[in-house]
């Protein structure tokens with residue numbers, strides 16, 4: 091330390107402090123260790139495993155198999171087709187609902203509990219509910235046929251729509267809670283200021299709230315998307331796992347745990363990760379173009 | 390300039406549940422006037438301002454502009470500008486775009502918009518900061534942006550909610566002058582909210598003193614400063630000595646303004662009766678520290694004191710050096726505290742005789758209808774805190 095000082099260089103401690111590193115920062119170390127053990131190690135292990143195909147053919151044989159087989163290749167598209175709309179719906183639906191529930195009003199607690207309830211249900215219960223409610227013999231179809239709006243029950247489960255509904259039900263509470271916290275972080279006097287400057291309700295939303303909310307919405311979208319992209323149980327239970335909801339995680343599961351081809355399973359998992367990374371990177375790149383500073387609120 | 394003839398608030402009230410934050414405020418504002426709403430924190434100033442702005446619906450009363458009811462008009466269609474205590478600048482927009490915001494909402498063509506923004510920024514000396522984000526400016530600069538943003542629309546009324554309270558003392562003085570200058574230059578009708586009586590006195594054409602949501606006095610700075618309507622307003626206007634006295638002769642007996650004699654603590658003073666002061670019996674005499682004179686220091690005036698008709702003996706307790714003069718806290722023989730200022734060199738335990746001009750000793754009734762609390766005292770800089778207050782803080 092004194093040697094540093096003599097050379098006219100600030101001591102290490104000060105240089106670290108300038109970058110915001112102090113003793114409290116060290117508290118992240120257990121977290122980093124956790125991350126290494128639970129995420130990085132399996133990732134690296136899986137990555138190297140994916141380059142050791144069970145049946146030989148060079149390190150990229152698994153990847154070649156995946157991309158050469160249209161049935162396998164198509165799973166990427168089928169999954170994106172579910173995950174992107176689900177994430178979008180979750181984000182877009184969360185905004186108005188968060189908007190309505192951000193203030194203080196009577197029964198707020200009850201409304202919030204109801205909105206967040208689906209988290210506690212879990213995918214299997216949700217699937218069961220969907221089957222019972224939307225299935226061919228479910229109330230929904232029974233009521234519609236009963237009052238004569240339709241002759242044939244609508245096919246709402248065991249197809250694309252069933253899985254999408256399940257993803258929205260299980261994903262919405264997360265995006266709602268995230269959006270709500272971003273929204274309440276915006277200083278309410280900004281909207282009031284905009285109002286006194288002549289901005290109508292719509293203009294206030296468009297020119298003040300939305301720009302301040304957009305970075306948070308980008309994060310919400312990413313989380314929602316990642317959650318939906320790994321869809322597995324609902325694709326099996328309320329979907330059409332051999333057809334329109336033949337999602338990528340089903341393939342990974344079958345390769346690893348039904349054919350016991352771990353290298354192939356790993357390769358598919360790596361492809362999943364890569365697709366998610368691409369989408370998240372695209373969204374975050376867009377986000378980096380936005381204003382991301384303080385929103386003046388209580389945070 | 391878009392002036393209105395007059396804006397009238399009639400019995401404007403606002404309650405939050407059962408709590409009445411603002412009660413029947415009656416006020417008429419002439420076009421071009423500078424009005425200050427003055428009162429301690431929580432007295433309903435912001436409530437009154439938000440009601441005017443349309444940000445808070447009334448629970449009673451009416452607001453009219455030139456005879457036209459506006460209290461159901463939403464804020465964006467009132468055409469009033471507002472400056473917020475925390476500035477409320479849009480953090481994602483540059484200084485230029487912040488100021489341009491209202492013009493953009495009003496669909497003013499771009500060329501005119503840029504011209505008017507440039508003028509407004511020049512007016513508050515911020516032309517060279519137009520491209521910066523609000524976060525890159527100091528507090529005083531942000532406040533000037535907020536003012537520019539409000540005045541660029543040439544609103545028919547500008548509302549300011551404690552605009553200077555987040556600034557440090559020196560900057561506050563500077564911005565006060567700035568606001569006065571802007572008002573003189575632009576002539577914008579202004580309602581200015583503050584808890585600082587100096588700010589209100591120096592800026593406003595008329596003052597509205599509020600307390601617990603009720604109007605205490607409306608008048609010019611001279612009226613409110615020189616003849617406060619009640620002991621609460623007096624306390625707020627720097628009449629720091631509220632002495633318990635006994636009225637002995639209603640000399641020029643009758644109503645407001647009559648001379649009277651009051652006895653206190655082995656002495657007596659001549660005072661001026663204010664509304665409701667009794668002809669005899671218990672009352673309160675309000676005197677500013679700077680209006681109390683030291684007639685004679687003890688020792689030097691062994692023989693002289695008896696010659697004074699109206700004087701009160703006191704003992705010096707604490708002396709503070711304030712440059713040209715001393716701020717002294719003394720105690721009367723009956724134990725009441727008294728504050729005064731003097732150029733006489735005094736030391737603790739000195740005995741003095743205090744006098745005051747009769748027109749500066751205001752006699753109020755002891756008990757005030759509908760005003761149970763004593764007026765709040767604003768501790769002066771360097772004053773030792775009230776012993777009661779420190780007891781309350783200690784566990």
Ligand SMILES: Nc1ncnc2c1ncn2[C@@H]1O[C@H](COP(=O)(O)OP(=O)(O)O)[C@@H](O)[C@H]1O
Pocket residue numbers: 405408410428429430431432433434435436437
């Ligand atoms: N939204 C609200 N809900 C309940 N009480 C409020 C609300 N806004 C203000 N009040 C109360 O009304 C009184 C006046 O508030 P305000 O007008 O903000 O005072 P100030 O004079 O400090 O600006 C305060 O006692 C405050 O607690």
Ligand SMILES: [Mg+2]
Pocket residue numbers: 434435436550551
């Ligand atoms: Mg206030």
